[in-house]
Amino acid sequence: MTASIRTLCLLALVAGGCGERAAASDSGVPDSGPRPDQLQPDQLAGAWRFVPEESSASPAVALKPDPAGGPGALRLVARGIPKLQGIAFRLRFDGKALKPLKQEVSASWYGSGKDLVSKLATRPEGELWGGIGYSGSHGLDATSEVTLATLSFEPGAGAAGPLALSFRAGRNLVIDPNATKVSVSWLGGSFQRGK
Secondary structure (H helix, E strand, C coil): CCHHHHHHHHHHHHCHHHHHHCECCCCCCCCCCCCHHHCCHHHHCCCEEEEECCCCCCCEEEEEECHHHCCCEEEEEEECEEEECEEEEEEECCCCCEEEEEEEECHHHCCCCCCEEEEEEEECCCEEEEEEEECCCCCEEECCCEEEEEEEEEECCCCCCCEEEEECCCCCEEECCCCCECCCEEECEEEEECC
16 A cells, blocks of 8 residues: 555544534634734733643644634644654544634645645534645654644633643544654643633
């Protein structure tokens, strides 16, 4: 089996199962207000902020806040992986307390004429299923931190924190251009009220 077929099978297995059962992402979401850096100190009290799981582990795939994207915006990043061909993951959250707004593949995957296969979709019970990878034996240099995708969530009006986002054990995978599994740490985090 060629590496490109293995990659396609991997992505279909993890993300393709979303199919028609998954809720479509809403890419036309209106602006949710000012960015945190535009708020006055008294406006930040009680505001939601994302607190990432702290670890210096490398290689790793982690969620980090994205201040440029506004409140609730996150970056899915990888580090310590010299040749990343594909990633498949399931991110769990409380579907009643957190509303997924938008999911997008990062521009870091594009360029050099490489064929990209990707699927990001949310499930109503509170899971984001994702699969992103190159068709063929190409690799993304993630030795230094590189953004793989951007995500945004909105805590519900009656939500009480902390609101955890965690990667579902046994359902996450990073592969290299040889279709070999790369062992990484999976780091989530939580939305918490500011003080």
